[in-house]
Amino acid sequence: MALPACLLVFTFLILPFFMAFGLSLTNQRLVSPNPTEFVGLDNFKKMLGVSFLIIEPEMDEAGHIKLDNEGNPIYPRVRNFTRNQEDFPQFYKKREWFQLGLQDGKVLVVLSQDVVFLKALANTMLFALVVCPVQAGLALFLALLINQPLRGINIFRTIYFAPVVISMVVVSMLWRFIYDGQNGLLNTLMQMFSFGLFEPIDWLGNTSTALPAIMAMSVWQGVGFHMVIWLSGLQTIPLSHYEVARIEGATRWQTFRYVTWPSLRNTAILVMVIITMQAFTLYPQIQVMTRGGPLDSTQSLVFQAVIRGYEKQDISGGSAISVILFLLVLSISLFQRYLTREKN
Amino acid sequence: MAPLSIDESKLDGFLPGALGRWNGELYAVGLWDAACAIFARKSVLEANGIRIPTLDNPWNQEEFDAALVTLQGSGDFEYALDLGMAWTGEWYPYAFGPFLQSFGGDIINVETNMANDALNGDAGIAFGEFWQSLFARDLVPGTSQDGADRETGFIEGQYALQWNGNWAALPALDAFGDDMLFLPAPDFGTGPKIGAASWQFGISATSEHKDGASAFIEFAIQDKYLSAFSQGIGLIPPTAEASAMTPNYSAGGPLEVFYGLSNEQATLRAVTPAYVVAGKVFEKAMADIANGADVADTLDTAADEIDADIDQNSGYQ
Amino acid sequence: MGQVILKSVQKKFGDLEVIPNLSLIIPKGSFTVLVGPSGCGKSTILRLIAGLEDATGGEIIIDDIDVTHLEPSKRKIAMVFQSYALYPHMTVAENIGFGLTLAKVSKKDIQKRVSEVAKILQLEKLLQRKPKQLSGGQRQRVAIGRAITRNPKVFLFDEPLSNLDASLRGQMRVELTELHAQIKATMVYVTHDQVEAMTMADQIVVLNQGVIEQVGTPMDLYDFPDSLFVARFIGSPKMNIMEGEIAEKYFCQKLGVRPEHMEISKEEGLLNGSIRHIEKLGADTLVYSEIKGYDTITARVVGNLEMKIGDTIHLRFDKKHVHRFSNGNRLNTQF
Numbered sequence: 003m004a005l006p007a008c009l010l011v012f013t014f015l016i017l018p019f020f021m022a023f024g025l026s027l028t029n030q031r032l033v034s035p036n037p038t039e040f041v042g043l044d045n046f047k048k049m050l051g052v053s054f055l056i057i058e059p060e061m062d063e064a065g066h067i068k069l070d071n072e073g074n075p076i077y078p079r080v081r082n083f084t085r086n087q088e089d090f091p092q093f094y095k096k097r098e099w100f101q102l103g104l105q106d107g108k109v110l111v112v113l114s115q116d117v118v119f120l121k122a123l124a125n126t127m128l129f130a131l132v133v134c135p136v137q138a139g140l141a142l143f144l145a146l147l148i149n150q151p152l153r154g155i156n157i158f159r160t161i162y163f164a165p166v167v168i169s170m171v172v173v174s175m176l177w178r179f180i181y182d183g184q185n186g187l188l189n190t191l192m193q194m195f196s197f198g199l200f201e202p203i204d205w206l207g208n209t210s211t212a213l214p215a216i217m218a219m220s221v222w223q224g225v226g227f228h229m230v231i232w233l234s235g236l237q238t239i240p241l242s243h244y245e246v247a248r249i250e251g252a253t254r255w256q257t258f259r260y261v262t263w264p265s266l267r268n269t270a271i272l273v274m275v276i277i278t279m280q281a282f283t284l285y286p287q288i289q290v291m292t293r294g295g296p297l298d299s300t301q302s303l304v305f306q307a308v309i310r311g312y313e314k315q316d317i318s319g320g321s322a323i324s325v326i327l328f329l330l331v332l333s334i335s336l337f338q339r340y341l342t343r344e345k346n
Numbered sequence: 347m348a349p350l351s352i353d354e355s356k357l358d359g360f361l362p363g364a365l366g367r368w369n370g371e372l373y374a375v376g377l378w379d380a381a382c383a384i385f386a387r388k389s390v391l392e393a394n395g396i397r398i399p400t401l402d403n404p405w406n407q408e409e410f411d412a413a414l415v416t417l418q419g420s421g422d423f424e425y426a427l428d429l430g431m432a433w434t435g436e437w438y439p440y441a442f443g444p445f446l447q448s449f450g451g452d453i454i455n456v457e458t459n460m461a462n463d464a465l466n467g468d469a470g471i472a473f474g475e476f477w478q479s480l481f482a483r484d485l486v487p488g489t490s491q492d493g494a495d496r497e498t499g500f501i502e503g504q505y506a507l508q509w510n511g512n513w514a515a516l517p518a519l520d521a522f523g524d525d526m527l528f529l530p531a532p533d534f535g536t537g538p539k540i541g542a543a544s545w546q547f548g549i550s551a552t553s554e555h556k557d558g559a560s561a562f563i564e565f566a567i568q569d570k571y572l573s574a575f576s577q578g579i580g581l582i583p584p585t586a587e588a589s590a591m592t593p594n595y596s597a598g599g600p601l602e603v604f605y606g607l608s609n610e611q612a613t614l615r616a617v618t619p620a621y622v623v624a625g626k627v628f629e630k631a632m633a634d635i636a637n638g639a640d641v642a643d644t645l646d647t648a649a650d651e652i653d654a655d656i657d658q659n660s661g662y663q
Numbered sequence: 664m665g666q667v668i669l670k671s672v673q674k675k676f677g678d679l680e681v682i683p684n685l686s687l688i689i690p691k692g693s694f695t696v697l698v699g700p701s702g703c704g705k706s707t708i709l710r711l712i713a714g715l716e717d718a719t720g721g722e723i724i725i726d727d728i729d730v731t732h733l734e735p736s737k738r739k740i741a742m743v744f745q746s747y748a749l750y751p752h753m754t755v756a757e758n759i760g761f762g763l764t765l766a767k768v769s770k771k772d773i774q775k776r777v778s779e780v781a782k783i784l785q786l787e788k789l790l791q792r793k794p795k796q797l798s799g800g801q802r803q804r805v806a807i808g809r810a811i812t813r814n815p816k817v818f819l820f821d822e823p824l825s826n827l828d829a830s831l832r833g834q835m836r837v838e839l840t841e842l843h844a845q846i847k848a849t850m851v852y853v854t855h856d857q858v859e860a861m862t863m864a865d866q867i868v869v870l871n872q873g874v875i876e877q878v879g880t881p882m883d884l885y886d887f888p889d890s891l892f893v894a895r896f897i898g899s900p901k902m903n904i905m906e907g908e909i910a911e912k913y914f915c916q917k918l919g920v921r922p923e924h925m926e927i928s929k930e931e932g933l934l935n936g937s938i939r940h941i942e943k944l945g946a947d948t949l950v951y952s953e954i955k956g957y958d959t960i961t962a963r964v965v966g967n968l969e970m971k972i973g974d975t976i977h978l979r980f981d982k983k984h985v986h987r988f989s990n991g992n993r994l995n996t997q998f
């Protein structure tokens with residue numbers, strides 16, 4: 003009986019994972035006449051390696067810090083350290099990831115050979131960090147709202163669930179119109195409600211708004227699915243548990259805190275695990291809406307894995323990202339299990 | 347892929363963009379060519395006192411820039427020029443790579459088989475700065491351009507000029523008739539350049555019937571078939587004879603100018619298998635620079651990435 | 664303390680009229696049992712008193728206060744559910760102290776009250792367990808404990824023992840009766856087990872389709888059932904109801920005689936037939952006989968009986984033990 007299932011799991015889950023792991027240690031290409039070579043952890047070192055450079059403001063002959071027109075100190079270009087510089091071989095061909103100001107006007111520059119990957123990693127984590135609680139919370143809120151024996155409540159259930167049955171690709175395409183920088187629905191609405199005071203924002207074209215915009219859309223798209231899971235959890239709570247609370251004089255909040263929430267423990271674990279995994283596999287939204295831009299502000303791990311493995315034909319690089327993603331999700335899942343273990 | 351064994355005489359008069367040569371051997375032949383031009387309206391240019399460039403005397407960088415500023419300043423358009431940033435993918439290297447070449451740079455230097463110094467040399471950086479300035483000054487729509495605007499923006503008058511290919515020429519002609527102009531690419535220093543492009547027939551190195559396949563290709567590239575093909579799909583026939591046989595591209599035909607563009611300006615993109623990756627990298631660099639990334643750093647990174655890929659593939663030898 | 668008065672209370676669920684019009688006084692400190700067949704509205708009445716359902720009409724008064732529109736928590740009542748409704752994520756102590764926790768009573772006071780209650784219900788050793796680590800009887804006691812904690816004036820029990828096995832039920836009956844004696848609060852108790860009703864109640868309310876058939880002490884109901892419905896409902900085995908010739912002799916439509924008042928006679932009489940089934944209970948024996956002209960008649964005989972299935976049997980009864988009914992109601996007139 004279990005054989006077909008095992009076979010499927012093996013061919014489509016276990017085998018690909020070990021293949022990905024194996025490939026990530028080579029320089030395998032999608033198509034190449036050259037033989038594949040074993041390169042050890044080179045792929046991972048390239049992606050994860052960072053180095054640190056401290057730069058000081060430029061001085062003039064008199065020992066004063068040079069200032070630009072706006073009165074800010076002038077720093078030497080990072081490029082001077084990273085390109086064609088025999089004095090700094092450790093920085094060769096590395097690029098600035100981000101800077102931190104230190105005291106005395108010194109600046110710490112974090113350099114990496116693969117800034118795009120690190121940005122993808124940071125974005126993915128940020129995405130998960132924001133989307134998980136917001137989506138789970140909103141879904142629970144909606145589930146509580148519609149878990150009432152009101153007439154016509156099924157209409158609302160259907161409405162909230164509708165985005166889930168539409169493919170994320172289609173949803174992303176639709177939301178591109180909503181987010182359009184000139185006459186998108188969002189800008190039009192904002193202008194209407196602010197009586198024309200609101201300046202239209204190019205939501206997806208702005209480094210500061212692109213990722214939040216994608217987060218908001220993702221939350222909207224997935225919230226119905228998690229709402230249904232919450233709802234199924236809510237419906238396992240016997241009515242009498244609420245009636246006791248009513249008789250004992252619980253307020254709405256107390257009912258939620260002492261009755262509803264503790265009864266939803268297992269549902270909560272399920273929802274969190276699913277949302278986390280979904281959040282880490284952020285891809286179609288990026289592919290359709292921004293392709294990682296503007297300026298890498300919406301790069302994601304899976305998007306980079308696809309870009310490298312498929313579009314840039316660098317199977318080993320794509321595999322290495324997949325392996326990192328797998329380990330990341332695995333460790334987060336284990337951590338979640340640890341946090342939510344039965345304490346006895 | 348295997349080299350084709352086709353009689354060279356049959357290839358006389360072929361547009362360079364329709365022939366795929368590498369290491370001195372012919373590997374592929376295309377049944378059509380495509381060319382880009384600046385779509386413009388005579389009335390608009392005249393109203394703004396802008397000189398109409400010709401194949402022999404295209405705009406130089408200052409003229410081009412001034413034209414854009416003037417058009418933008420007229421206030422009649424959302425943007426002076428539509429570069430087609432919405433068309434992600436092949437379009438970027440195909441349409442914008444020639445600008446870089448006209449500046450004197452290139453995506454990959456074919457001689458050294460390296461992107462460093464070609465892409466991020468002085469010419470490359472000069473191109474990058476110019477490129478960035480177009481976006482910084484809001485002369486052109488950025489990377490978040492809507493696909494629909496790209497399709498209809500010029501015809502509906504949102505954009506004064508549009509950088510587009512001959513496949514989009516007929517709708518524009520329908521809309522503006524005699525007012526419609528197809529202008530050659532500007533000369534940014536080392537001559538005006540446009541991309542050459544076609545999908546071509548080649549033969550797999552493992553094919554058992556190379557001769558037969560070659561014979562078929564030889565048969566298919568007769569002028570009568572080329573012109574029929576062009577009429578079917580609207581693209582440029584790759585020979586003058588075939589062009590003369592089509593109503594659109596023959597002398598006096600509405601699209602004749604494209605044959606001239608293809609013949610005069612077409613520049614092959616770096617002919618190397620590295621192009622697959624290099625094109626993607628170039629696309630991202632163009633998008634990033636358009637969005638305000640540091641020009642030199644971005645081009646450095648792009649060049650490094652292309653070179654690393656070439657290295658990883660043992661130089662694609 | 665804890666008098667409950669229902670004045671012309673009505674309850675409809677949509678178009679379904681469950682309680683047409685019901686008036687009832689539940690004296691303070693009484694142990695009042697609501698009995699009736701399934702679906703007759705017992706739980707509904709209890710829930711109306713609790714405030715878990717809103718009355719469609721009428722008034723509910725607890726200790727001179729009109730509580731008809733008060734929240735359940737303001738009515739000074741407590742309810743014990745058939746399913747116990749214990750919170751699985753809370754310990755026994757937390758379940759018992761739940762009401763006090765909600766009322767933000769200090770931890771120390773909660774602990775004090777919980778241990779008092781635990782003592783009454785012999786739950787001291789179980790306070791740190793979770794409900795799923797308890798037996799059915801223990802769970803029931805925890806549910807009762809949670810009800811006691813806030814010193815309610817009225818306890819409402821909805822079939823609290825129906826999930827327990829027979830012997831545990833017997834034991835819990837005794838414990839509940841003792842508890843009632845100890846805390847002296849009013850208890851309203853719903854059951855369809857008439858043994859529970861007879862043994863625990865000092866007042867029984869018999870309901871039929873949302874209408875009160877009779878209110879009285881257990882023995883009142885047993886000895887003087889007001890209606891055919893009550894006569895049939897109270898007592899086990901059921902009262903024998905006969906009609907036809909024999910009823911006419913007593914000037915009524917239906918004549919009732921309890922099984923223990925049927926005697927086996929040597930001579931042929933009014934009721935003659937053959938034995939269909941015998942149940943020997945030890946202390947006494949139930950004889951089910953096929954009587955000519957009537958249905959099965961049950962007789963209860965003290966001690967053992969030396970007869971077997973198929974034997975001819977003659978039954979008789981004393982006329983002072985008959986119950987006479989016409990149009991479903993008791994006839995009290997002499998004959």
Ligand SMILES: Nc1ncnc2c1ncn2[C@@H]1O[C@H](COP(=O)(O)OP(=O)(O)OP(=O)(O)O)[C@@H](O)[C@H]1O
Binds near residue numbers: 679700703704705855
């Ligand atoms: N929420 C409700 N909505 C509609 N009808 C209801 C509702 N609650 C109870 N009823 C109906 O009211 C009638 C009385 O129900 P109730 O639960 O009071 O019966 P009961 O005497 O407690 O029966 P049981 O002995 O089976 O528990 C039943 O016909 C039932 O179907």
Ligand SMILES: [Mg+2]
Binds near residue numbers: 706707
């Ligand atoms: Mg009931």
